[in-house]
Amino acid sequence: MLLCKCLTKLVGELRVTVESISKVLLITITMMFFVLFLSTTAHSQINFGSFGPYTIQLTDISIGDLSFEGFIISGSGEHIKELPDAFIIEIEGVKYLDVGVLITADVELLLDGNIINSGDPQKSITFTLEAAYANKGQQNTGDAEFITVITNVGDARFPILARQFQPPGPPPPPPTEAFDQSAVEDASYLYLYGKINVGNVDAGTYTGNINISVQYDNPPASP
């Protein structure tokens, strides 16, 4: 009798367990379905956690490149390009949103830009990058905020348009077919400048590169 009761109880528990497992499997399969569904159709939904099709446009305001001009004689030491003479890049985007900027630059300019000359004291000159941004709605180096640059790598996060002592504006409208980004756009400005140190190097043209990466929210990860 006792055995029958135990067996009955055991069968009952097994039945409950099997039923429970079935329910769990059903729930799991349903949730997996939703995951796959969202993965394939996210573009057709309004995701308030994503920036959707908001765009950023980068435009060179300065002509040419960041050039240290004038006669630079071999062995003449330091030549400086100050903020007022900086190379300017315009960052155009949704004014309510923050942008993250990552700047990386070569630490040396190489004769004829030839990588073989890297580290050669006669065919390379050191370059120290400095950077700043202005987000007051107009291009003005007087509004510049400096960006910390260490070993020619620097990053910053700032709103396209500074809030200027006002509370944050309304959240941007989610991207829909009726959304016109140009109606909520503004521009901030990135300033690139710095100095070179010319040792007793061979005469010629020395070049290097500065790479700028901009996205909404946090700066891109440093490479």
Added chain:
Amino acid sequence: MIISIRKILIFTVLIFLLSIQSVFAQVSEPQNVSISVSAQVSSAIELFTLQTVDFRYEDVEFNVLSVDPISNPSAGKLVARGMPDTGMRISFIQNRELVNVDTNHILFFEFVVTGNVQDEQESAELISPDNRDLTFNEEGEFYIWVGGRVDLSTAQPGSYDGDFNIEIEYI
């Protein structure tokens, strides 16, 4: 063993939330731009003396010692080396004192300087004390001859010392 349905549900929801994390991480792609940094480095200008001025007795006429930098082979000769086809400026002090090392008597020497992009003394042209219209040749060279004149009518016996200073810079 009975597995708690509640625990399984919680576990499943957690798995679900982790999997949708990747869906909501679709932010806009970074915009990238690369700009070039450049500097044009020129070699320093170097000046080499190829021949010093040789004052000879035969160059004296009517008590005036004169060395013509265009025709006299005794004229001093220098060559300046720098960036090819690059403009430069030559400046020098035309009148200098020569001092007798024994008596401190002073004579005034007037320097006359000519220059040429070719190593040809005869076709060299007169250079004024502050000439800004000169260019290195395609090899980066410019030749300079130095002569001048001094009145010896008041000269005293002995040696006279003096300097000739010339400056060359890119423009």
